[in-house]
Amino acid sequence: MYAQPYFDYNATTPCAQEVVNAMLPHFNEDFGNPSSSHHPYGWLAKSAVEDATLSIAKNLGVSVNSLVYTSGATEGINMVLKGVARKLQSKGKHIITTKAEHKAVLDTCAFLKEDGFEISYLDVNSDGLISLENLNNTLRPDTILVSILYANNETGIIQPFDEITKLVHKNGSLLFSDTTQALGKLDLTTILSQVDFACFSAHKVYGPKGIGIVYIQDNENRDALPSLIQGGGQQKKQRGGTINTPLIVGFAKAIELAYKNLNEETHRLEYLRNKLEAGLLQVETAISNNNGSQRLPNTIHMSFPYVDGASLLTALGTKIAISNGSACNSASVEPSHVLTAMGIERSLAFGSLRLSIGKYTSESDIEKAIEIITEEVAKQRDTNILWERR
Ligand code: PLP
Numbered sequence: 001m002y003a004q005p006y007f008d009y010n011a012t013t014p015c016a017q018e019v020v021n022a023m024l025p026h027f028n029e030d031f032g033n034p035s036s037s038h039h040p041y042g043w044l045a046k047s048a049v050e051d052a053t054l055s056i057a058k059n060l061g062v063s064v065n066s067l068v069y070t071s072g073a074t075e076g077i078n079m080v081l082k083g084v085a086r087k088l089q090s091k092g093k094h095i096i097t098t099k100a101e102h103k104a105v106l107d108t109c110a111f112l113k114e115d116g117f118e119i120s121y122l123d124v125n126s127d128g129l130i131s132l133e134n135l136n137n138t139l140r141p142d143t144i145l146v147s148i149l150y151a152n153n154e155t156g157i158i159q160p161f162d163e164i165t166k167l168v169h170k171n172g173s174l175l176f177s178d179t180t181q182a183l184g185k186l187d188l189t190t191i192l193s194q195v196d197f198a199c200f201s202a203h204k205v206y207g208p209k210g211i212g213i214v215y216i217q218d219n220e221n222r223d224a225l226p227s228l229i230q231g232g233g234q235q236k237k238q239r240g241g242t243i244n245t246p247l248i249v250g251f252a253k254a255i256e257l258a259y260k261n262l263n264e265e266t267h268r269l270e271y272l273r274n275k276l277e278a279g280l281l282q283v284e285t286a287i288s289n290n291n292g293s294q295r296l297p298n299t300i301h302m303s304f305p306y307v308d309g310a311s312l313l314t315a316l317g318t319k320i321a322i323s324n325g326s327a328c329n330s331a332s333v334e335p336s337h338v339l340t341a342m343g344i345e346r347s348l349a350f351g352s353l354r355l356s357i358g359k360y361t362s363e364s365d366i367e368k369a370i371e372i373i374t375e376e377v378a379k380q381r382d383t384n385i386l387w388e389r390r
Pocket of ligand 1: 151
């Protein structure tokens, strides 16, 4: 383990020891293929997968038939967007999404555009929210799918799904929400009853990397979505490939642990998040980028004017595990598309930090983070002539 306090839980989380313990026997002792139907090795594996799926479905409050395992949220997003596009292209080729989605959605939409689909990108306002009026005006008879991120991975901002659902379904379009960041942080009963599709990833919730879920609300009709991956007919032909028993068992354990004390943990995180935000707002001219809107209990996003973001991050990198949410392209580093979509100017977007806390964050980590960041911002400003002349 590195010594720095970890403030990047939205990027990934450590696998909980209970999750590791639950998975271990399925790597060697109970190693069978769940599709081997002629011997006990296969029967045992099949029953472990069935038990895990039942446990996940119970905790999420959904039917076992609504869950399809994938390699993670990125694959899930590809499965839903490309699947709906392929299935419904004779009905229409128009898809709506937002400018503040995760790159997995934006890049899949760009791919579909190449294939002849028309994509409308909704703006977000300075609070990170879409305009319902704009959504309503953008919906068309040929809109087959609307894809809107539930809780933003950079800012934590949550979109108003009660109203979004009504508008989208009234138009006869399907609704997908990337719910990856909300799992284990919020109760998802309502959102899962509203959307047609959602997706999850175990490594965001103290489970293993390389396993995700696509939730399909009305999945009784088994050709609900054409499969992205052919071969072997596993998962009732919805996703080919040997079913990954250890990772599925691990994902189920991670969800079970998260749901055991969801409310308590949400309140604990909110308390620590508020303390962190209040502490960092003491830094002169600091701005919070997620004030006012409903948001995740574990995420804050702050801008520090008169600070060069790249040098701030480099200096902080040896002291605290943190991110700025900016996307690195091979040739250039651009500010976060989420922040620019919110109308935050480039120089300010560069001087921004995302801090995401989690299960293992303590009050003393919060105090340490405030101290380290406050000190470093002051140091950076000491050498900035614009700060002197402000
Ligand atoms: N969607 C959101 C909102 C995310 O935060 C992430 C993770 O970065 C993903 C999708 C992609 O998840 P995965 O790493 O499982 O492909």
